[in-house]
Amino acid sequence: SAAEKGGFKHFMLKEINEIPEAIESALVGRVESDYTPSLHELDEFNLEKVKRILLVACGTSYHAGLVFKYFAEKYLDVDVLIDVASEFRYRPIRLTEDTITIAISQSGETADTLESIRAVKKAGGKVIAISNVVGSTITRESDVTLYMNAGPEIGVAASKTYVNQLIVLYLIGLYMIKKRGLWRQEHGEIVKQIVESPKTLKGIISNKGIETVADNYKNYHHFMYIGRGINTATALEGALKLKEISYINAVGYPAGELKHGPIALLDPKFPVFAVAPKDSLYEKMRSNIEETRARNARIVAVATQGDEEIKKIAHDVIYVPEAHEDLYPLIFAPVIQLFAYYIADKRGYDPDKPRNLAKSVTVE
Numbered sequence: 419s420a421a422e423k424g425g426f427k428h429f430m431l432k433e434i435n436e437i438p439e440a441i442e443s444a445l446v447g448r449v450e451s452d453y454t455p456s457l458h459e460l461d462e463f464n465l466e467k468v469k470r471i472l473l474v475a476c477g478t479s480y481h482a483g484l485v486f487k488y489f490a491e492k493y494l495d496v497d498v499l500i501d502v503a504s505e506f507r508y509r510p511i512r513l514t515e516d517t518i519t520i521a522i523s524q525s526g527e528t529a530d531t532l533e534s535i536r537a538v539k540k541a542g543g544k545v546i547a548i549s550n551v552v553g554s555t556i557t558r559e560s561d562v563t564l565y566m567n568a569g570p571e572i573g574v575a576a577s578k579t580y581v582n583q584l585i586v587l588y589l590i591g592l593y594m595i596k597k598r599g600l601w602r603q604e605h606g607e608i609v610k611q612i613v614e615s616p617k618t619l620k621g622i623i624s625n626k627g628i629e630t631v632a633d634n635y636k637n638y639h640h641f642m643y644i645g646r647g648i649n650t651a652t653a654l655e656g657a658l659k660l661k662e663i664s665y666i667n668a669v670g671y672p673a674g675e676l677k678h679g680p681i682a683l684l685d686p687k688f689p690v691f692a693v694a695p696k697d698s699l700y701e702k703m704r705s706n707i708e709e710t711r712a713r714n715a716r717i718v719a720v721a722t723q724g725d726e727e728i729k730k731i732a733h734d735v736i737y738v739p740e741a742h743e744d745l746y747p748l749i750f751a752p753v754i755q756l757f758a759y760y761i762a763d764k765r766g767y768d769p770d771k772p773r774n775l776a777k778s779v780t781v782e
């Protein structure tokens with residue numbers, strides 16, 4: 419009913435608007451007053467010694483895991499081997515003393531993720547679960563669970579839970595940095611921005627320009643999302659969100675792969691969504707956008723406030739406030755969600771109940 423949706427047209431829109439409070443809940447008890455993370459429930463895993471992290475998840479949760487891979491490998495002496503659960507579970511599992519597994523599942527009931535956990539446990543490994551549902555099967559079968567505390571999510575396509583997965587994963591990475599004596603001032607700045615992110619994201623969610631831009635793209639049949647580095651995940655998740663609820667054929671690629679195939683698709687009927695923050699890969703990204711422009715594709719870019727240059731190459735720009743470069747996946751999350759939401763709604767589809775999809779997939 420309308421009351422359940424808190425005055426919003428759909429649960430998805432309501433849940434995107436709940437992101438700021440969801441983040442607050444994810445942070446409760448997990449950040450010290452000196453802006454360092456505290457996740458003492460992980461102390462039994464010998465985080466000082468871990469060399470390999472196996473990361474397993476499906477769908478949106480997999481994309482959150484991809485953000486963690488970039489983040490952890492940048493600051494820690496670890497390899498993060500990430501795979502979708504439906505593949506992971508059928509491949510050999512090599513465990514060493516210094517390997518831990520992280521399984522991410524909003525519902526805690528996804529069959530392939532659960533079977534992956536069982537396979538790791540059977541091989542003698544330890545599993546940290548990240549889940550939103552207290553007492554779900556995956557939480558019961560893992561060694562420890564970090565709850566994302568996003569509150570119930572009704573919309574089938576994940577929104578606020580993706581954001582809270584990112585928050586928990588950043589905190590795991592930062593906690594490992596702290597435990598291993600690698601803490602620098604920069605990390606304190608990252609934590610500070612995470613703590614302030616409810617306010618930052620509230621501002622982004624209220625940006626009416628996202629709907630206006632979405633309106634320009636609602637009639638296309640195809641879409642290509644591109645990003646680099648840690649925002650490869652943003653591109654993949656943006657494309658997933660759009661295809662899930664609007665049924666537009668959206669594909670996501672690391673921008674450097676364009677020239678190896680996908681660029682052949684581009685023409686005026688095939689627009690591009692470019693994830694282009696002012697980060698250390700900005701110049702590379704800008705030349706990728708120029709390549710797509712040369713194929714006469716229409717381009718919408720998400721960019722950092724103050725970047726005037728991007729306006730010269732993109733047809734539409736959605737600006738977000740400047741952030742630490744590794745936090746852009748968090749900053750962009752509501753943008754890709756609202757963009758997909760408005761396109762789905764404008765095309766006349768119910769974003770809460772996409773065809774052929776289930777909130778939690780308990781079959782293999």
Ligand code: G6P
Pocket residue numbers: 476477478479522523524525526527528531574575576775776777778779
């Ligand atoms: C389903 C949902 C997706 C979700 C995926 C993984 O396919 O439609 O939105 O990302 O399952 O779900 P989980 O609960 O394991 O995070």
